[in-house]
Amino acid sequence: MFSRLYECHVLHARLHPKAHRFAYRLFFLALDLDELAALGSRLRLLRIDRPGLLSFHQSDYLPTHQPLHNPSAPAAINAAAAPLAPLKDRVLARLSVDGLDPGPGARVLLLTLPRVLGYQFNPVSFYFIATADGRPFAAIAEVTNTFRETKPYVLGPATRETNAAGEVVFHRRVAKHFYVSPFADVDLAFDFRLQPPGERLVFQIDDYAGDRRDLLSTVTGLGPPRPLRDRALAWFSLKYPLVTLKVIGAIHWEALRLYLKRVPWFAKAARATDQRDLYHPHASLTRPPAKPAAPTAP
Numbered sequence: 001m002f003s004r005l006y007e008c009h010v011l012h013a014r015l016h017p018k019a020h021r022f023a024y025r026l027f028f029l030a031l032d033l034d035e036l037a038a039l040g041s042r043l044r045l046l047r048i049d050r051p052g053l054l055s056f057h058q059s060d061y062l063p064t065h066q067p068l069h070n071p072s073a074p075a076a077i078n079a080a081a082a083p084l085a086p087l088k089d090r091v092l093a094r095l096s097v098d099g100l101d102p103g104p105g106a107r108v109l110l111l112t113l114p115r116v117l118g119y120q121f122n123p124v125s126f127y128f129i130a131t132a133d134g135r136p137f138a139a140i141a142e143v144t145n146t147f148r149e150t151k152p153y154v155l156g157p158a159t160r161e162t163n164a165a166g167e168v169v170f171h172r173r174v175a176k177h178f179y180v181s182p183f184a185d186v187d188l189a190f191d192f193r194l195q196p197p198g199e200r201l202v203f204q205i206d207d208y209a210g211d212r213r214d215l216l217s218t219v220t221g222l223g224p225p226r227p228l229r230d231r232a233l234a235w236f237s238l239k240y241p242l243v244t245l246k247v248i249g250a251i252h253w254e255a256l257r258l259y260l261k262r263v264p265w266f267a268k269a270a271r272a273t274d275q276r277d278l279y280h281p282h283a284s285l286t287r288p289p290a291k292p293a294a295p296t297a298p
Helices: 033-042 075-079 087-097 230-239 243-260 268-274
Strands: 004-014 020-032 046-048 054-056 107-112 124-130 136-144 150-155 160-162 168-175 189-194 202-209 212-221
Touching: 004 230, 020 033, 020 243, 033 046, 033 087, 033 107, 087 107, 087 124, 087 136, 087 150, 136 168, 136 189, 150 168, 150 189
Parallel strands: 046 054
Antiparallel strands: 004 020, 004 212, 020 107, 107 124, 124 136, 136 150, 160 168, 168 189, 189 202, 202 212
């Protein structure tokens, strides 16, 4: 099977306005979306579309059947797939919005964190789309903030590059227009460098303000992948207990450290109109603006 597990090292290094860095380890599920039914029947520790200690639910991802908040593209993007379409169909439908078609027999590999005891949170999930003969075609980074808003960033064939080792890397710098952290404004740019996973796993996502890099983030595999089996899942569950809860806890702990360092922060509602093309908008984006107070009599 193509599905597997990756043990990873994650690094975040803030370069501006104050230096700050932290790192941790976790594991990613790498799920071939054509294999979900087979995985559901052979795995006991990972439940597919069912509750369990570890689980994966297709409904947690890429809600293309829902309307986009503040869309910057034509309205057709708002109805790219039927409400209950399988996740692979939604991925391909999202590509089609940009006029991208990998052709019949395309495969989609999703790298993501599992639900743990029913709790789900993924700061970013990665989709890698390949043609039927295995050629890398496109990638999607689905970014989620702690308000549970989510936004997909598409890296199509035009973003494909070849690194010094002759490996394909999808590289694109794109305006964020998304509130990811109170310590990073929404008018920055994401710089994605995503290498299709194989024996190595190497991702990099940086924040840029113009030509200045403010934040460096990397995900690096710790050795080759492991087959997705109950034994490996049991070992990683012991080695990285409550991995999804650990990630959300680390986000809030590091936010407190940045606040104590007096790093400037930005209120989410301050630039509501600049937050575009996202799903599940928070109430701060959808509530009507306050009416100005009526003038008082002299």
